[in-house]
Amino acid sequence: MGRAHANALARLPMFFPDAPEVERHTLVGRDENALAEAADRFGFAHTATDWEAAIDAVDVFYNLGPNHVHAEPSIAALEAGVPVLCEKPLAPTLEEAAAMRDAAAATGATAGTAFNYRFVPAIRYAKGLIEDGELGEIRQVRGRYLQDWLVDPEAPWAWRMDADMAGSGALGDLGAHTIDLANFLVGEAVGGIDRVSGQLTTFVDERPVYADDDAAGEADAEVAEYRDVTVDDAYSAQVAYESGATGTFEATRVAEGHKNDHTIAVHGSKGSVKFSLERLNELEVLREGNRGYETVLVTEETDPYVDRWWPPGHVIGWEHTFVHESYEYLSAVAEGGSFEPSFADGYEVQKVLAAIERADERGEWVEV
């Protein structure tokens, strides 16, 4: 994450010269040696192990740490009037997320949640179609995020599999992206999510900790111990929106053959769109009056952000979403304006995630 954001900042001057000038001032971390090396590589002038001091020293704070260090430093920064862009999900608990949202509301400093997929040109193009009414009344949303890195039961245990440290598993890590993307695309049209049902599943209950990390996965690697997996390998949810529209969402880390397969589809009374992150330069569009989906390569000069990059047909990648995000965020900071997705947007996602967990525990639909 740090690398993706550092790269984004580094690329702004050449491609977004109208973005505010950025100095990569202080890189915060725990291990001084590692910090020095990273700062050198990522172009930071200073390093710090004390985030409080660092916040005093900077004009903008990117909080890219693990979930459990999102709340306290972000709130402190906002209270000090320092704008914050915080990685998703906002916090491991809904309470902390609420505190962050409140801190953002109480300050004039620009607060943003880093849902980078909102900044894919094809997604922006889809959003434009929906806003212009080209899909008609929105009825159904379908989002899936499929990965395969936990298919193997012998894949090593990691902190992301621990409920205390990670909050949830596929739900928080992947589901957060899907829920936010759906909110972005259809939220204005269908309102918030009213009610959800949920199912969280863990297929592999314990995983090995290897004696030697680097040997993990090798056939003869020595297993030091087995530790419990206390989060979900996969979740699914059904949702009902205020307008009466419905949605189905799903993510899994055990779908063999899917690396980073985040797809979202929207059906309206006049048309449909389909998007896949693995082909992020494309959007499938069913326009009113057409008979089938049109495969649109969203790489025209007139497409969102594309004129900043390359000629038509020259595809961009995953990392470009971070450049667009920083461009928008820093521009908002410079203008003293607000940024979307805001902390309030991040909190809305968190509320849905919490509701899905609650629905799973209770075995019933719950209000968000």
Add this chain to the structure above:
Amino acid sequence: MGRAHANALARLPMFFPDAPEVERHTLVGRDENALAEAADRFGFAHTATDWEAAIDAVDVFYNLGPNHVHAEPSIAALEAGVPVLCEKPLAPTLEEAAAMRDAAAATGATAGTAFNYRFVPAIRYAKGLIEDGELGEIRQVRGRYLQDWLVDPEAPWAWRMDADMAGSGALGDLGAHTIDLANFLVGEAVGGIDRVSGQLTTFVDERPVYADDDAAGEADAEVAEYRDVTVDDAYSAQVAYESGATGTFEATRVAEGHKNDHTIAVHGSKGSVKFSLERLNELEVLREGNRGYETVLVTEETDPYVDRWWPPGHVIGWEHTFVHESYEYLSAVAEGGSFEPSFADGYEVQKVLAAIERADERGEWVEV
């Protein structure tokens, strides 16, 4: 449906010469004039408006009528020792379906439910992979059936939108296919469905009855009245299998751009498969050790049923599933054996459909 089955019977001798010889004896219906014309076209020697008499006259009974005439004649036939192949879903109510299942159990006559998608070569090939353990332990199933014929709110009202006549909407009509296909593919591996949650949605509450049927859909067509839609336009469900595997299912009649888009995907601990009815000659297979899905054209001599038809690469269509189905069913009848999907299989699907409806009404997960 009648046409698809009549065609299947007519094609057996040329392509499945080892199938029992079939005489298309009596065509049953209500309107004598229409019957005569249909019998002539579909190659039936006799017609009848009285199904009881017809059952006396035949050796095998194909019950292809609407759902509400499935139970009584099928049970009567079975009680008379006449084998029955009945269209899906088995019955509009679970009670009737149970009675049919019991009648089948009490007789020696072969009873079958006409879930024709079990007889797609690509599906059989997938089933073989799963049986051979090539996907490993089955963890997740995902089925969707998307259609678009009710996208337009002015699409005409029909009996299929009435709960009394049709039972349910997308759920019974499309969901039955998906649930059965999942049972066929993974049922042996993961057991039955334990629990379900469900959501049934009607997006258009009333639809026009046009003064002149033929003018329906034209811009200036005169609407005689509006009638209530009392079934679902779309459903979704989450399911938990006995083994701990999970599934998500969904169908809709309002997905613009999707004509008959029935897809099913299965993920196991070693591999995955994906199938789409609109490309029914293909199967996407993620094999252990491979990096991506392999697009298999299931048209080799060694593929199920394919040696009966054409050389490799010469694709077959939807209707061929009915030929395979009749071949298997009639062969079972001739041998006095049982046939799958049986009435018991049809009843199992029905139980799941009923549970999904119940789950939707109660807003909670229910036992199947």
Add this chain to the structure above:
Amino acid sequence: MGRAHANALARLPMFFPDAPEVERHTLVGRDENALAEAADRFGFAHTATDWEAAIDAVDVFYNLGPNHVHAEPSIAALEAGVPVLCEKPLAPTLEEAAAMRDAAAATGATAGTAFNYRFVPAIRYAKGLIEDGELGEIRQVRGRYLQDWLVDPEAPWAWRMDADMAGSGALGDLGAHTIDLANFLVGEAVGGIDRVSGQLTTFVDERPVYADDDAAGEADAEVAEYRDVTVDDAYSAQVAYESGATGTFEATRVAEGHKNDHTIAVHGSKGSVKFSLERLNELEVLREGNRGYETVLVTEETDPYVDRWWPPGHVIGWEHTFVHESYEYLSAVAEGGSFEPSFADGYEVQKVLAAIERADERGEWVEV
């Protein structure tokens, strides 16, 4: 081929009741025992080993024999006033093809060449778009026919690999289809093919004749001898049309991974279309004003021939093209009219094939 046509005739009454009534009268062949069995299976009343006698006995003659028996019986039939539908390519030599064309011109009997791919609904739909000017002025055509059955150098020798018996290899067998399909789609718009360049290649110069045919391909199969392959495994050609439009064509029997992959693409000044035989229910259409290709499932009631079959989204297969072909051909016979593709159309294709061979021999572009 015989099976595909017999099946087509058998299916007409149920699906094309307006087609002329057909009696499968006499099946002609060499081996009386095999004939009797085939006649029984394919529904023929009589058999004959003497084609001259058979022609006297029938009203219509389907000449489905190997290429070297196309000319004499077809000409005899036409001279006797018996309509002939002849399999493609018309003849092994251009001279024979010319004689056939002339015989057809001299008689009132309907003569047709059996290029069945003209009767794919998606191809007809594409043809309609081109006729309606939706692609604008046609500029480029691209056709490829890829198969893989000769990839393995140990695949057995067959008569199709002998120049005397087969004329040419991939060129005549596969290229004939592509050239005719291109003529059908764009011929009216761009005129005939003026000039061609060509390349014929044989990758495997001799192939085994196995002692035991059935063991062919098995690792330890005994090879009786090796025989020369005297035809092309693959060809490619560049063509210039009268209008100034251009084309590139190619076929191969050694493209690993391609079973029956016949594709054709047309680019005009306003739009483009792409078709693939392995997905024959689909057409990719780039319409003026759209940004990408639209994947059209050509299965609507309004699509060519589709109303005769199944509801929207219910796909048909390869064999249906033969039913459409026989429907059109027999209707033309009944009306005493002409049929396209005619013998003259078949001759045009043959002329192009001959020119491609000539161009390859001479190493230069040649006039057709």
Add this chain to the structure above:
Amino acid sequence: MGRAHANALARLPMFFPDAPEVERHTLVGRDENALAEAADRFGFAHTATDWEAAIDAVDVFYNLGPNHVHAEPSIAALEAGVPVLCEKPLAPTLEEAAAMRDAAAATGATAGTAFNYRFVPAIRYAKGLIEDGELGEIRQVRGRYLQDWLVDPEAPWAWRMDADMAGSGALGDLGAHTIDLANFLVGEAVGGIDRVSGQLTTFVDERPVYADDDAAGEADAEVAEYRDVTVDDAYSAQVAYESGATGTFEATRVAEGHKNDHTIAVHGSKGSVKFSLERLNELEVLREGNRGYETVLVTEETDPYVDRWWPPGHVIGWEHTFVHESYEYLSAVAEGGSFEPSFADGYEVQKVLAAIERADERGEWVEV
């Protein structure tokens, strides 16, 4: 091009820290004002309008100018011992390209031709498969480069349409990429190209020069004059390799619906690969023993260059090819080694392009 290379240099330190350190020293151009602005944006310390002086001042020279300024400065630099990376195609005439090749041979300075598509991870992965013999003996290559920016006859005239300035049209601009990519992938296996046939076509003979450039393409834009198009809008070629393998190549600027659709396919006696630039993170692979193409997302840590970027499944874009190219080129410079594609490689491509033109003029196959 300048932008793509400047960006590549700027990104090396963060992602390829083992690359030589680079100072963007002097930016050369004609217009001092434009230069100053570009230098500022692209991070150059100095500017120059005199390339000779600039060459004296730098350690490495990137020649990114139009084709007609490739030869003289590149040769001068090489003679001065300054390494040169020159954009493709090497020169507008074969003579100049030969002089460049000779200059490179006569110096110790590293000379490279900037065929960036050699540096796509999926292409490198394909190259590895071919080198490892996984496709067996290579038999057929097929390359196409389809664009649509000249579909409209009213698209404005530009220097690229003038033979004196541009050499050729689609052939030199797009064909050069395809020929080089084929050489890279299969050159070692099949040797050089022996003979070619060619067809160059111009569909629109003259194009408008608009009174106001910015208004070009608008319906009411005033046309100042019409100028002749003296290069090809499209070319096709057939080629014969030394080994007996064959190839077909094609490019067009008038293929409606194709933005930057560069595809290449290779068939061997054991397998096949297919690549498309519009989906540059993917490779279609037909492996021995498999039944269909496997869609490989070439984004694993073990894939070429991928470990430098992002986690599995996080796609990269077109511009990354330039980063890889500069990494390899500058590393070669630092080590005093050679670089591929070299000037000799660039010359080989040029020879083929010239042969295709000659073949077109003569209407016959010509030796390369």
